[in-house]
Amino acid sequence: MLNRVYNKLTREFRNFAVYRERIYTPKKFDRPKNLLEVKTAWNGLELIIGDILEFTGIKTKSCLEFGVEYGLSTSAFSNYFDEVTGVDIFTGDEHTGTYESIYEQVKESLMSFPNVSLIESDYRDFIKEPPQDFYDLIHVDIIHTYEATYDCGLWSARHSDVTLFHDTESFPEVKRSVADIAKATNKKFYNYPKHYGLGIVV
Numbered sequence: 278m279l280n281r282v283y284n285k286l287t288r289e290f291r292n293f294a295v296y297r298e299r300i301y302t303p304k305k306f307d308r309p310k311n312l313l314e315v316k317t318a319w320n321g322l323e324l325i326i327g328d329i330l331e332f333t334g335i336k337t338k339s340c341l342e343f344g345v346e347y348g349l350s351t352s353a354f355s356n357y358f359d360e361v362t363g364v365d366i367f368t369g370d371e372h373t374g375t376y377e378s379i380y381e382q383v384k385e386s387l388m389s390f391p392n393v394s395l396i397e398s399d400y401r402d403f404i405k406e407p408p409q410d411f412y413d414l415i416h417v418d419i420i421h422t423y424e425a426t427y428d429c430g431l432w433s434a435r436h437s438d439v440t441l442f443h444d445t446e447s448f449p450e451v452k453r454s455v456a457d458i459a460k461a462t463n464k465k466f467y468n469y470p471k472h473y474g475l476g477i478v479v
């Protein structure tokens with residue numbers, strides 16, 4: 278009996294110790310040269326992309342983003358990766374507000390970023406038949422519910438070396454799903470608490 282309680286406590290402590298969030302502290306801040314001038318909650322995170330790439334040591338061939346909106350984060354990633362694919366329904370959601378499709382407008386604003394391709398699609402349709410099976414980095418910034426973040430994020434963590442999640446601080450449900458994804462995939466969860474929070478699963 279005592280043995281069983283001891284084993285259970287050891288298991289729970291191990292889960293806590295391995296999957297707890299670790300605070301991410303960047304060593305340097307670099308402003309990417311080419312950035313779209315649109316104001317979004319993502320502002321500030323562009324300064325640590327280079328640091329994350331150095332920290333994780335991943336390749337920089339391909340980047341996939343779920344949640345483009347007006348394109349700030351997409352434009353930031355395009356400074357570091359050979360190819361960036363941005364997937365969005367382009368009609369907003371219950372957190373950003375909903376609107377008529379902005380796909381054409383965003384495509385036009387990103388014209389001067391030749392390594393960016395936009396796909397107007399729900400992430401659920403995209404992941405049924407993705408154009409490639411694996412990406413060096415995937416950024417998830419869609420509707421901030423537990424279910425959508427977990428579903429899109431779990432697929433992303435299984436199909437990339439590094440998966441980033443925006444809004445881990447402003448949406449507790451996002452942080453909870455990121456912690457669960459790290460646990461399900463046996464990866465580490467770093468959290469950068471500034472600019473509404475960026476989860477880094479690696």
Ligand SMILES: C[S@@+](CC[C@H](N)C(=O)[O-])C[C@H]1O[C@@H](n2cnc3c(N)ncnc32)[C@H](O)[C@@H]1O
Binds near residue numbers: 349418
């Ligand atoms: C917070 S915004 C993204 C902000 C963007 N990353 C930036 O740099 O400003 C969330 C976006 O997710 C998109 N979205 C919501 N649900 C989606 C889904 N199921 N599939 C694809 N995109 C979705 C919305 O249309 C919206 O543009």
